[in-house]
Amino acid sequence: MNKRFASPLFAGFLAAGLLLSSVHAQDKQPIDRIAAVVDEDVILKTELDRAVANILSQYAGRSEQLPPRDVLERQVLERLILLKIQVAQAQGTGVRVTDQEVDQAIGSIAQSNKLSIDQLRQQLARDGSSYTDFRTSIRDELLVQRLRQRFAQTRVSVSDAEIDAALKAQANTGTQYHLAHILIALPEGATPEQIATAQKKVDGVKTLIAKGEMDFNAAAVRYSDSPNALEGGDLGWRSLDEIPAAFGEMMKSMKAGEVTDPIRGPSGFQLLKLVEVRDASQSGPQMVTQYHARHVLVRINDTTTEAQAKAKAETLRARIAGGAKFEDVVKESSEDLGTQGKGGDLGWFTQDEFGPEFGGAVAALADNEVSQPIHTTAGYHIVQRLGTRQSDVADQSKRAQVQETIGRRKLEEEWNRFLREKRGEAYVDFRVGKAADASQPGTETTVPAKPAGG
Structure with missing residues (x-):
């Protein structure tokens, strides 16, 4: 490569x-x-x-x-x-x-x-x-x-009920599955002849793999209609809540290296391979350092160059150093509308939550210290660190992870459906x-x- x-x-x-x-x-x-x-x-x-x-x-x-x-x-x-x-x-x-x-x-x-x-x-x-x-x-x-x-x-969108159900299902298992797939696509409203042709093709591909005449990755590259065909059909690591329920039950009974029989889905026929299995469960408290800070943001955009944003941020920092109240500067000049009404308060967050540049600069400050201008993709920030604490985020982290994985699965399904629609509509x-x-x-x-x- x-x-x-x-x-x-x-x-x-x-x-x-x-x-x-x-x-x-x-x-x-x-x-x-x-x-x-x-x-x-x-x-x-x-x-x-x-x-x-x-x-x-x-x-x-x-x-x-x-x-x-x-x-x-x-x-x-x-x-x-x-x-x-x-x-x-x-x-x-x-x-x-x-x-x-x-x-x-x-x-x-x-x-x-x-x-x-x-x-x-x-x-x-x-x-x-x-x-x-x-x-x-x-x-x-x-x-x-x-x-x-x-x-x-x-x-x-992911509801609290969906998160609760997924957490309940995961209560006794932290297993994750590394999957790959081959898709033999069918058009919307496929005719019986098209379905029969696709069925014959997927059966033939499964036979080649079963006889050892071609490995799964090579078969995916050669025959799959999936957008990730040229990556060997790799789907990466997924927990059960990221796998459709019907497939998830199959994964529980399969061994690493095994390939399913052809499965008919909304996009066509699929072959799924279980590449690896791992235990990703976490036990005990998950202690992390959290920071409490507030900030002023000067954005870089079509009307404000990077040099202009930096100069403005340096001026605002000088005002604060000269005795201006931080919350007043936020109210007058911050371009983060989400925190402007709260005096720039960002609440409690971990070092990596807002990116490495921002988090590293905050971690290097002492409590109540005001930073020099910090450059991130959002623009330039003036940050005041208000405090630190050690916090057990195991439950919070697990809930956020489950929300992310469910959302990612939903997005993948909806996005692929959206792309198929747009491809069908395009000239x-x-x-x-x-x-x-x-x-x-x-x-x-x-x-x-x-x-x-x-």
């Missing part, structure tokens, strides 16, 4: 191969084909080729696990189509990402790889990628993240591959390739 730029943000679009490439040929501007039309946008053939090349580099030495080239191109093209749909949906519903936020994300990627921004530019150029396209990819990734967050806030015109051959035999559309730059 290409790990040149290792960061959680970058890994998302690197795995999907979303870096674009530009090719130069002496004095002639090259011609770039259209791979697919997606509503009012297009995916260029160079985008698809670059994405496929990234996948091939990840599987260097293991290329036999990959499907045939035409199938791989279809899988990657579908990922690119979904990305276009999500970005368009985000923009159409008012989701915005500022230039400063893109700069901060790129700065984090460069820093995590021990590079300056100039060095990052140079590395991209050596890899044949333009910095402008790199920024676009980062912006798209941030837009999709924001869209998903907004979706979660409006579509996903998609394939210009390469078998789908294009079937609908437009002998045709080929070209457009001028974008020049490298940035």
